[in-house]
Amino acid sequence: MAPGRNGRIVRRSAVIAGAIALSLAMEVSGFLATPAAERGEVSYATMHAAVPIVFAVCAGVAWRIGPTRLPSRLMILFVVLWIPQSFYRVIEDVGWLWPIVRGIDLGWAVVAGILVLVYPRGWLDDRFGRWVAGIALSASVVNLLGVLLLAGPGDVPCECAPNPYQVADAPLLFTIGDYTYRFIGVALAFAIAVRLLVRWMRGSVPARAVAFLMPVALLAWVTTLAAQAIVYAMSTTSETVLQTVSLLAIASVPVSYVAGVAHAGNMRSRVADLMRITREGADRGLWAESLARTLRDDSVRVFWWDEERGRYEDAQGVPISPADSDPRGTHSMLPVASPQGVPIALIRHDRVLTENMRLLEGVSSALRLSVDNGRLRSEVERTLDQVRQSRQRIVEAGIEARRRIERDLHDGAQQQLVLLGMRLRIAANRATELGDADLAHELDRAIEILNQGLRELRELAHGIHPSLLSSGGLALAVPELAGRCPIPVEVDxxxxxxxxxxxETTAYFAIAEALANVAKHSEATRAWIRAHVVDGELVLSVRDNGRGGASLEAGTGMLGIGDRVDAVGGRIDLVSPAGAGTTITVRIPLP
Known part of the structure; x- marks a missing residue:
């Protein structure tokens, strides 16, 4: 974790801790300053003190997962403005302070209202929200001025010092302004609740999924304000059931906010499932189906860019309609393009999802990665296919070159040497007839050397490309090859x-190399060769009863077998436990 991040966490924790300490100090000091006969129940005071703590804890969570910093700051401000009525007992002798506190002691309601309005984006994103927030803040400023200029010591629950800011003793005017301010707050709360609840009820499934907890928070908030207004109008300070419910209700507002934001974050995390589902590439039908399931929006449609036709079309090749390309009302279009700006797709989705831009950005990234994965996979497969074909052509060219060399040796140099041997035999016979024994002996010696060279040349030609393989295939060439092995070999x-x-050529030379390894390294006394066609594959196995311990990486012989087999799309398997012989199995697919 970076030092800067550590510093930010420490500062945030200090702010939250300081706000909690301030709120608890006001609560405890007010409770203790109130005469014992006038104190309320300890349980109610405890619940009243718990409300700002809930807000503070939720502020820490919102700071971590929220889309912006505004919601967490509003929650901290709420903690500071959650001023208990008993706190006036503490500051009753401070004439310049208690009017200010009295003027802002309903600021928590305004803060809670704005917190609801900024959900889920984290800021005021529509005209209605800005108007409501503007009216609430303006009314709060007017209320603060009214308290400062008109409030007297009798307007607060304490034996307060005179108000140094008071300019007129007009209790009726003050009361009218006070009641008006409170009922404006209730009216605004109801307006927000009605508007958002209607939108939620009429909304699509994605809209309800994004805002599924806000109706609860709205109901809690309106209930709180209404309860506070009723209690205030009744001029009672008794701890009624209504007041207790109001505390629970207001405490549910930040919890609902944080839970809703966490739910939106979980929706973004489900975008990772798109990458898991489409990791092999962006199959168009599967991608659209998976996207609709991830966003919980059955109205999602994906239109793919067809570069050849220069248009967007769906998975079935149907071009996008004008209504889809420029949607109205409940839907929006999300264009997705490559980093180079090349169009990839258009995603039509429920308009409410634009409130969660992180989610849509994740969807765009997932689609781009899926398309790139599919493109890269196709390119890799095409490249591998080209490599396989190239290797096969190289092998075929090698086979043809071997055959040509073998034919040239057989028809050229070998025939010339045979003819030379015949002429030397004639010359040796003539020397014997003429009685030149020394010349005849030298010619016989030259003929022996020539025959030895001819045998070696024939073996060389056979090793380059056995003529028996060309004429009779594996059934004739393999037994002949096994017969030249120095140990007994059973052939099937x-x-x-x-x-x-x-x-056939690949199989023959794989067997030849395996037998050479058996003869040189295995210390075996017997070997077995088996070659069968099974399920469209030529399956070869060369087994011995030697000392085992062979490895595919040990020696150029095994590597040579592997390269030959791999060039024709085959595979090789080696089983060679120490002291228990070696079995090489080769499987070559047949065209």
Missing amino acids: VQAEGRLPEII
Whole structure:
């Protein structure tokens, strides 16, 4: 965690702790300053003190998860303005202070109202909210001035010192202004409640999902203000059930706010499911279905950009209609483009989701990543296919080059050497007839050397490309290959007819390399070769009873087998426990 972030957390914690300390100090000092005969129940005072603590705790949470800092600051301001009536007993002798406190002691109601108005975006985003907040703040300023200029010591529950700001003794005027201020607050609360509740009831499923807790908070807030106004108008300070309910109601406002914001955050976290579902690429039908389920908006439609036609169309290829491209009323369009500005898609969604821009930004990012994943996957698969084809062409070219070299050796150098041997034999016979024994001996010696070279040349030609493989396939070439192994080899080859040349050649040289490893390294006394066609694959296995311990990474021979097999799309498996022999299994798919 960065030092700057640590500092911010410390400062926020200090602000919250300071606000709580101030609120508790007002509550406790007021309770203790009130004569014992006039004190209310301890339980009620405790509940009254708990309300600002709830706001403070929710402020800490909102500071962490909220879209802006305004809601958390409003909650902290509420804690400061939650002034108990008993606190006037503490400041009753401070003539300049108690009128100010009396003028702002309903500020908590204004703050709570604005907190409801800024949900869920974290600021006042419409004209209605700004008008209501403006009226409430203006009325609060007028009320503060009225208290400062008209309030007397008898207008507060204490034996207060004279008001130094008072300019006229007009208790009736003061009372009218006081009642008007309180009922303006109740009227504004009802206006907000009615408007937002109607919107919630008429709203779509996404609208209700985003604001599902706000009706509870609104009801709690209006109940609180109405209860406070009624109690005040009745001129009673008794701890009634109505007052207790009002405390519970007002405490539910920040809880509802934080729960609603957390719910919106959970909706954003569900965008991660889109990446899990579409990690292989943005399948159009699946993406639209998954997006509607994530946003809980069945009206979601996704229109994809068709670069060839230069238009947006849905998953079925139907072009976007004018009504969808420029929606009115309850829907909005979210354009999604690549970082280079190339259009990707248009998402039609419920307009209420624009209040959660983080959610829509997450959706846009998920779609871009899905499209990029699909594009990259296609490019990788295309590249891998090109590599496979290239490797196969290289193998085929190598096979053809081997065959050509073998043919050239057989038809060229080998025939010339055979002809040379015949001419040397004629010359040796002639030297014997002429009685030149030394010349005849030298010619016989040259013929032996020539025959040895011819045998080596034939073996070289056979190793380059066995002619028996070309003429008879694996069924003839593998037994002949096994017969040249220095240890006994049991052969079971049942390839069904001739296989493609590249497959036969790959299989032959894989077996040849495996037998060479058996002869050189295994210390085996027997070996087995099996080749069968199973479920469209040529399955080869070379097994020995040697010392085991072989590895695919050990030596160029095994690597050579792996490269050959991989070039034709096959796979190789090696089982070689120490002391228990080695089994190499090769599977090559047949075209």
